[in-house]
Amino acid sequence: MEQLVSVNRVMASNVPGYVAERSLRGQRKVITGYAKTRGYGTFTGFTWGILVRVDQNHVLGPISDITGKIALGGLAIVLPALTFLFWTTLRLQKEHLKLRESEEALRRAQSELEQRVQERTVELEAKQAQLVQSAKLASLGELASGIAHELNNPLNNIGLFAGNAEEYVTSGRCDPAPLKDCLIHIQEQVHRAASIINHIRTFARTAPLVHEDLSLNEVLRESVSFMLEQLRLHDINVVFHLDENQPVVQGNKIQLEQIFVNLLSNARDAMQLSDKRVITITSHLADYKTVRVEIGDTGSGIAPSVLPRIFDPFFTTKPVGHGTGLGLSITYAIVKEHRGTIEVKSSQETGTTFVLHLPVATHVNGMELAVRKANKTETAQA
Known part of the structure; x- marks a missing residue:
């Protein structure tokens, strides 16, 4: 069989009945059957081998057709899947981009909102401070007559003690004790008036x-x-x-x-x-x-x-x-x-x-x- 496969031409010697087969070089055949026989009569001593060859395309054609159909079927399945996967990926990328843009817009809006809230808070605190200050000044306005009376008392006392001191000096009396007492009382009344004024100023001022x-x-x-x-x-x-x-x-x-x-x-x-x-x-x-x-x-x-x-x-x-x-x-x-x-x-x-x-x-x-x-x-x- 191996010898026969390697033979490219079948030769039947130079005897009557010689039949020469056409060259098989370059042709791809598939051996589908083989039979061995001896020669008789004139061909005694010869050994014959009968080869049955079939075209490869004839044998493998159905397989190729099936393979092609399978490939086409797979392509018909894979191609839409790849198309769907590509389209889905593209859509997800677009949605991701939109989400990033939305997130950035929300971040900017949040930053602007925080800034506005902070500005509004500062504004409200300033207005509240103004209201507090206005209320304090309104209270001082209501208390004005009483405050004036409180200041009037020490001022009257200062005038009284100052008059007494002047009388001691002009009368020629040199006793320092009464004069010293008058000066001490004057200082006390000055401190009292100053305390009232400082209290009013402290109450009315705007301070941290x-x-x-x-x-x-x-x-x-x-x-x-x-x-x-x-x-x-x-x-x-x-x-x-x-x-x-x-x-x-x-x-x-x-x-x-x-x-x-x-x-x-x-x-x-x-x-x-x-x-x-x-x-x-x-x-x-x-x-x-x-x-x-x-x-x-x-x-x-x-x-x-x-x-x-x-x-x-x-x-x-x-x-x-x-x-x-x-x-x-x-x-x-x-x-x-x-x-x-x-x-x-x-x-x-x-x-x-x-x-x-x-x-x-x-x-x-x-x-x-x-x-x-x-x-x-x-x-x-x-």
């Missing part, structure tokens, strides 16, 4: 808010002294029930004074038609963490229908031209800024009481130290 440890009782007394002439002119008595432990809070002195001046002014106005005119001021440690302050009057009280609105800006029960409606709303804002609370109890029979809770300046462990500090301060001032 500095929080410090303060004796709340001292702030209450100074607030009353600021209103004392106004209260006297309205025949109002002030009764103190202050905690002897001298509770200490951390806050801004001017703002706390503004709170108490506002509440005292409201109490003054509420008692104009009352026969009994008393303001009661109470302070005590509520739980060694907060200080409770009560400012009560014997006025006509607040109607229950308007009680929930008294801290609203520009709300007032006073006649037109007699109030801005800012006092209690600013008081509420300042109390919140000091991390405190304020509430009101009112009865048309017994009057109105404002209750404030302010955190102490130190924790429980440091309360004793804070109390001693406040006691030393008041002892030194006395």
Whole structure:
């Protein structure tokens, strides 16, 4: 078989009946059958091999057709899949690009919004500061007559003592003791007038808010002294029930004074038609963490229908031209800024009481130290 496969031409020797096959060189055939036989008669001694060849295309054609169909079928499946994958990838890339653009737009919008909020916050804080300042100036306007009277007293005393001193000098009496007494009294009255003016200037000025440890009782007394002439002119008595432990809070002195001046002014106005005119001021440690302050009057009280609105800006029960409606709303804002609370109890029979809770300046462990500090301060001032 191997010999036959290698033969490119079949030769039958040079004998009768010779048949020469055409050249098979260059042709690709597939051997599908083979038979071996011997020669007979004239061809005795020869061995014949019969090869049956079939065209390769005839044998492999069906396989090629099937392979081609499979390839076409695979291509028909793969090509749409690749097209879909390409289209999906392109669509996802576009969506991703849109998402990035949207994210960038949102980031810019958020940045702009934060900037606007910050600007708006600064603007609102500035307006609130202006309202607080306007309310302070309005309070000073209401207290102007009382302040003028407070200044008039030391000025009259200064004039009296100065006249006495002049009389001692012109009379020729050389005794220095009375003259020295007059000069000392003049200095005291000058200091008193200067203290009143400085208090007014400090209360009215716009200054950075500095929080410090303060004796709340001292702030209450100074607030009353600021209103004392106004209260006297309205025949109002002030009764103190202050905690002897001298509770200490951390806050801004001017703002706390503004709170108490506002509440005292409201109490003054509420008692104009009352026969009994008393303001009661109470302070005590509520739980060694907060200080409770009560400012009560014997006025006509607040109607229950308007009680929930008294801290609203520009709300007032006073006649037109007699109030801005800012006092209690600013008081509420300042109390919140000091991390405190304020509430009101009112009865048309017994009057109105404002209750404030302010955190102490130190924790429980440091309360004793804070109390001693406040006691030393008041002892030194006395």
